[in-house]
Structures are given as C-alpha cells and as structure tokens.
Amino acid sequence: MxxxxxxxxxxxxxxxxxxxxxxxxxxxxxxxxxxxxSSPSASPSPDAPTxxxxxxxxxxxxxxxxxxxxxxxxxxxxxxxxxxxxxxxxxxxxxxxxxxxxxxxxxxxxxxxxxxxxxxxxxxxxxxxxxxxxxxxxxxxxxxxxxxxxxxxxxxxxxxxxxxxxxxxxxxxxxxxRADGSAIHPLDFRTTAGIAEGLSDTVRTAPQVTAIVIKPDSLSVDVRAEPGTIQRRTRQKALPTIIATLKDSGSGTQFSPSLVQPAVIARLTDELPARLNKPASTSVQVTIEQRSGEDAPRMRFQVGGTEVDTTLAGEILAGK
Structure with missing residues (x-):
C-alpha cells in the first residue's frame, strides 16, 4: 500500500x-x-460533494x-x-x-x-x-x-x-x-422531568444541601463545600450549571436532597395559583430549606406575593 x-x-x-x-x-x-x-472507483463529477x-x-x-x-x-x-x-x-x-x-x-x-x-x-x-x-x-x-x-x-x-x-x-x-455524551436540554422547571434533571445537574454527588430554590427560569442548590463557604450551583433553563462561591452564614440545617419529590413540586406549582384564585400564568417560586428550630425541611411557595408553606410530601401546613 x-x-x-x-x-x-x-x-x-x-x-x-x-x-x-x-x-x-x-x-x-x-x-x-x-x-x-480501498477499491477502484469512478472519478466523482465536479458537482459531487467532497x-x-x-x-x-x-x-x-x-x-x-x-x-x-x-x-x-x-x-x-x-x-x-x-x-x-x-x-x-x-x-x-x-x-x-x-x-x-x-x-x-x-x-x-x-x-x-x-x-x-x-x-x-x-x-x-x-x-x-x-x-x-x-x-x-x-x-x-x-x-x-x-x-x-x-x-x-x-x-x-x-x-x-x-x-x-x-x-x-x-x-x-x-x-x-455532558461528558457521557448526553445532551443538556432546555428545561421546563414547572414539570417533573425538568425539575428532576435540574436537581441531577446541580446536586450531583452531594449527600446534603442547605437550600434548593426553583424559579420559572432557574434551579439552584446550595452545598457546603469547604469550611465557611457555600457552593451555589445554578442551572438556567437552557445553559449548563454554573457555580458561585458564597460566605456560609451557618444558619441553614443540611438535609438530604433525595427527600425532595419533583412530582410533588410540579403538581403544586400547577395547582396553587387556582387554589389562591390567581391567574394560571402567575409566577410560582419555591424555596426548600430547614430553618433554625424546625424539625424537618419545608417547601415555601411564593405565588404572586402569597406564601404557602408545605411539607416535602406536599401537605399544606396549618395557618399558612
């Protein structure tokens, strides 16, 4: 040859x-x-792609x-x-x-x-x-x-x-x-699939987090990295995760992100505007955290200026 x-x-x-x-x-x-x-072949025509x-x-x-x-x-x-x-x-x-x-x-x-x-x-x-x-x-x-x-x-x-x-x-x-060849698709954080993929991209292998915030256009997770610092990992709808390093106030209690149920969040995001007699297009944001004195993490939904607190299972807490 x-x-x-x-x-x-x-x-x-x-x-x-x-x-x-x-x-x-x-x-x-x-x-x-x-x-x-290789085998002999006829010469390509001038118009043939190379x-x-x-x-x-x-x-x-x-x-x-x-x-x-x-x-x-x-x-x-x-x-x-x-x-x-x-x-x-x-x-x-x-x-x-x-x-x-x-x-x-x-x-x-x-x-x-x-x-x-x-x-x-x-x-x-x-x-x-x-x-x-x-x-x-x-x-x-x-x-x-x-x-x-x-x-x-x-x-x-x-x-x-x-x-x-x-x-x-x-x-x-x-x-x-991603490194494994899977595409980083644009996500809809009102859906179970979008929330689940956003959590996977941000939580990664972290066994515990201090807060999760889901907005219509982003999902962010706070992870204690080194002593005194928090990694805020944010996944925008159509972009890969970015990381910001913040000072750790030490006020948030850590909890396992495996406790969070994307299907429950998606259902409440869809249902709460109607329950509160607000338009279906009302923006819904949820913050998941365990504040000082609380015995378990809660979900705090902001629905057009009204707050609704629930358990991670989606039960609305009395007085909220």
Missing part, C-alpha cells in the same frame, strides 16, 4: 506518533472505517486522532480538544504555556495557539464520549436546527466544569453535552 506524504513533524513529535499517523491515514480509505481496503480525506464523524476515528495528537504532545495536560468532520486539534500545557497541534489533510503539525493559559481546568479526553462524533453532530443538528460546518469543542465552561459543545457556521444555537 502506498503511503501518502506528510509534512515534516516538529522535533517534539515522537516517532511513535508518526508511525501511528501513517497507519491511521495511509491504511484508511477516504470516509471509510480504518483498516478496510468527502473528508479522513472522516472524523465515523465511529472510532475521532478517538484515534485525538489519541495520536496526545502522543505527539508528549501526553502533556490537555486544556482543549476541537473536532470537525475532517480536522482535529488539541491544546495542551507545556511549561505554563498553552500549545496547540492539529491534524488536517493527513498530517500533524504545530499550530499557532489562540488560547492563553489562565489556569483553565485540565481534563482527560478518555473521560469524554467522542467515540462517535457523527452521532453527537446528528443530535446537535436536531436540537439547533443546523448541521452547517459543525465544530465540537471540549474545554472548561465554568470553575472547573469541563463540558462538550457543538456550534455551527453560520452560527446557530450552541448545543451542550
């Missing part, structure tokens, strides 16, 4: 990376799975190229990964400086980095589901309504939270993905 020419690699690239490049590119037909023999020389949307291909680039970087800490249908690049940390190398047209080369190192979170690409980029592009296209020149990136979104995004050119709405 005749191997294609590649540009000369920089001295930083190892012989192993070069060998892998020849195996991956030279032995893989255009747009086909790695390892299948397939990428090495299709990174095919299952397994993006992972192979990212692994190749990591080897070429000397397995240094990774700050960003970027993948299109035919190109990929990684930005890594070298002596406190961000460096970028990329794969395009069958070759690996050093690129001018557009990223400055400002202590972004490092991550392991093996922890992210990029084994089938084509599937991610399909789902992102269905959500955003565009599949034009899709670009997948993995990097820090907020305070150590590393996520995947897919954007398009021309620009459409950004689609966010």
């Amino acid at each position: 005749t191997m294609p020419r590649t540009r000369k690699l920089t001295r930083a690239f190892t012989g192993l990376a070069f060998s892998l490049l020849l195996i991956l590119v030279g032995c893989s037909p255009a747009g086909g799975p790695t390892g299948e023999p 397939a990428p020389a090495f299709d990174l949307t095919a299952p397994g291909n993006a992972r192979q190229i990212v692994d190749l680039l990591r080897t070429a970087s000397g397995n240094r800490p990774i700050l960003r990964v970027e993948i299109t249908d035919s190109t990929a690049n990684i930005t890594y940390l070298d002596n406190e400086t961000a460096q970028t190398i990329g794969f395009a047209n069958g070759a690996v080369s050093k690129l001018d980095s557009t990223i400055a190192y400002i202590h972004q979170a490092e991550f392991d690409p093996d922890s992210f589901a990029i084994d089938d980029v084509g599937k991610l592009f399909d789902e992102a296209g269905a959500i955003s309504g565009s599949r034009e020149r899709q670009d997948l990136q993995i990097n820090e979104y907020d305070k150590g939270n590393v996520i995947m995004t897919v954007t398009t050119t021309p620009e459409s709405s950004t689609v966010f993905f």
Whole structure:
C-alpha cells in the first residue's frame, strides 16, 4: 500500500506518533472505517460533494486522532480538544504555556495557539464520549436546527466544569453535552422531568444541601463545600450549571436532597395559583430549606406575593 506524504513533524513529535499517523491515514480509505481496503472507483463529477480525506464523524476515528495528537504532545495536560468532520486539534500545557497541534489533510503539525493559559481546568479526553462524533453532530443538528460546518469543542465552561459543545457556521444555537455524551436540554422547571434533571445537574454527588430554590427560569442548590463557604450551583433553563462561591452564614440545617419529590413540586406549582384564585400564568417560586428550630425541611411557595408553606410530601401546613 502506498503511503501518502506528510509534512515534516516538529522535533517534539515522537516517532511513535508518526508511525501511528501513517497507519491511521495511509491504511484508511477516504470516509471509510480504518483498516478496510480501498477499491477502484469512478472519478466523482465536479458537482459531487467532497468527502473528508479522513472522516472524523465515523465511529472510532475521532478517538484515534485525538489519541495520536496526545502522543505527539508528549501526553502533556490537555486544556482543549476541537473536532470537525475532517480536522482535529488539541491544546495542551507545556511549561505554563498553552500549545496547540492539529491534524488536517493527513498530517500533524504545530499550530499557532489562540488560547492563553489562565489556569483553565485540565481534563482527560478518555473521560469524554467522542467515540462517535457523527452521532453527537446528528443530535446537535436536531436540537439547533443546523448541521452547517459543525465544530465540537471540549474545554472548561465554568470553575472547573469541563463540558462538550457543538456550534455551527453560520452560527446557530450552541448545543451542550455532558461528558457521557448526553445532551443538556432546555428545561421546563414547572414539570417533573425538568425539575428532576435540574436537581441531577446541580446536586450531583452531594449527600446534603442547605437550600434548593426553583424559579420559572432557574434551579439552584446550595452545598457546603469547604469550611465557611457555600457552593451555589445554578442551572438556567437552557445553559449548563454554573457555580458561585458564597460566605456560609451557618444558619441553614443540611438535609438530604433525595427527600425532595419533583412530582410533588410540579403538581403544586400547577395547582396553587387556582387554589389562591390567581391567574394560571402567575409566577410560582419555591424555596426548600430547614430553618433554625424546625424539625424537618419545608417547601415555601411564593405565588404572586402569597406564601404557602408545605411539607416535602406536599401537605399544606396549618395557618399558612
């Protein structure tokens, strides 16, 4: 098999990376799975679309190229990964400086980095589901309504939270993905499913919280992190969770978030305006907390200026 020419690699690239490049590119037909023999075919017509020389949307291909680039970087800490249908690049940390190398047209080369190192979170690409980029592009296209020149990136979104995004050119709405490849969908916090997913995204593995606040456009959870500090994790309707660090007043009693029932919250959010003779469109907000002197956490619903207190099971408390 005749191997294609590649540009000369920089001295930083190892012989192993070069060998892998020849195996991956030279032995893989255009747009086909790695390892299948190519067969003669008629020349495409001038109007036919051009397939990428090495299709990174095919299952397994993006992972192979990212692994190749990591080897070429000397397995240094990774700050960003970027993948299109035919190109990929990684930005890594070298002596406190961000460096970028990329794969395009069958070759690996050093690129001018557009990223400055400002202590972004490092991550392991093996922890992210990029084994089938084509599937991610399909789902992102269905959500955003565009599949034009899709670009997948993995990097820090907020305070150590590393996520995947897919954007398009021309620009459409950004689609966010978790590390496991599941899409971060826009949520409706008036529904059981929306509340449940919002809690999952914010609570994560925290065994206890000090407060949960659910508004029409956001859900936030307060978690005691380090002594004297609270992490306020907020999930907006259409955006991933962001984290703010606050001073801990020490007044809130911790409780298990597993006690909270999304179905009960959704039902009361729907029913309370009518019970209080208010329009169905009345904004409803609920705060879940256990104040000093209380023997259990309560839900405090604010319904157009009127407060209704309930147990976590949804029983309205006397006198409220």
